[in-house]
Amino acid sequence: MPADAKLAKLQSGFAAYLLRGDPAVAGALRPDLPAGRLTVYRNTVMGSLATVLGHAHPTLHRVLGGQRFTMLACRFAAEAPPRLPMLWSYGAGFADWLAAADLAASELTIEIPPWAPDLARLDWAMHEALFAADAEPLDLARLAAIPLEQAGSLRLAPHPSLRLVRSGWTIHALWKDGDTVPAPLPEAVLIGRSPDDGGDGTVGGEVRCIRLTAADGALAATLLSGATLDEAVGSLIAGDETAGAETVAGADLQSLLALLLQNRLLAGFALDRPPSLTGREGNDP
């Protein structure tokens, strides 16, 4: 066996033990040392991954309780271990895994509440927002300079940290207070890092978590996917195809724009208009 292939086989076997408890690698150990020592490494790997997932999903961890969360996190880690040696980026798939997990046939008899995947999405959106790229907030003076008749052709450029989580449960209340019993009512949560000058020239920033009505959430989804203001208003009238007419009824474009601007969650805009010699305007980030 080539040299690297032999080492690769040993390392694959070690990984199989760490993730799934496959004991075959014990045969490669120094015989005078108890093979039970392997558990030290398995406990470190699984325990620290559960801790990492808990840090990225603090609300879900708090609401489910440490023991229940850790059991689910270890199961997820065994099925979907990290691919990158940057643990802050680990856990993007946890919410979807919770939504799809079929634990009925496993030894893990843990009930996953129906709102848990969306709460995990909210936690993850806040986590991602904290590490998202920096960008200057939209210059309001430039926005104000747009002639009123052209305002409808504005397309908004969200701050890189901006996330929208739409849920069938009242997860925002659960985020605010872990003792709340979530209700099966649709809503949306807007998440983003509000840029903040740290005062000494460094970039700070606080992650905001703002509840929207389901209707405003549908409107926000339209705007953040690149629709012009006119197109977004059109969706209000016609009924958004993806969201359904009943969910956009009652949406308030003006309030939503004010909220995005007040929280400095926009990074720029583009202005659609017929081609001209001066080209496209705006301050794209």
Add this chain to the structure above:
Amino acid sequence: MAAAACSPLPRLVPVATGIGLREPHREAFVAAGSPIPWVEIHPENYLVPGGPRLAGILRVRRDRPVSCHGVGLSLGSADGLDPDHLMRLRALYDRLDPGLISEHLSWSVTDAIYLNDLLPLPYTEDSLVRVRRNIDHAQDAFGRRILVENPAACLAFADSTIPEAEFLAELAARTGCGLLLDVNNLYVSSINLGFDPAAWLDAIPADAVGELHLAGHARMTVGGEELLIDDHGSVVGDAVMALYADVLDRIGPRPVLIEWDNDLPPLDGLLAEAGKAQRLLDARMRQAEMPAKIPEVHCAG
């Protein structure tokens, strides 16, 4: 190797005690006027697109030299190093201009899976060739010299034929890398695996050692036997302090780092630990009548 970018910032890590700077302490550290001459970070925590964490460490870097102690490069991987990860690290190093860069004699990546631990290698001729190639690759990609740290282990492989210290000495000789001597790891491994740390130190080329690490460890009963676990969760134990004094006698003063990762005390607690290590370092420097200077061996470039 290409030269590191010039920087007006304080770059070289002095022969003094630094601390491993963890996120919960970062703001308190700056607010306290950066009360320690240098700090060490895990670079993987700062490989982020943006935000306050990255801005915060760049702020720290304005006042203090920084050492980058990687935990994810996986120098022992049979598959070689991940070129994307090397480039990510290189970009951060170009930005931070660290005074020291270090990695571990261990592996953590196999089959494109990252196992978040510093896993043991069999010390064989084949492993030596693979790790040497990986170190060459890393040093070429970074354009900087790296230090390689001895791991803390509680098991070893039947195939191992090369004593760990000789393995490290060979790596230093063949790649030009330096060594990071983790005194706590040496103590922990010597107890768990039953070898003599003095003989281990005899085989280490003193000139190659560019940094020392100190940390606390835990005692844990596993399968009915007591093992030492390198958990970085307490003060530096007396036995490790005694071994540290012996190391200073053997190889001379070096930059020393206090690592504390779990059950973090308030920043003052960490500074007190650094003070203890510094007093021993001061005593050895006085004995050697050695002025506080920055030996060339500590330059990462």
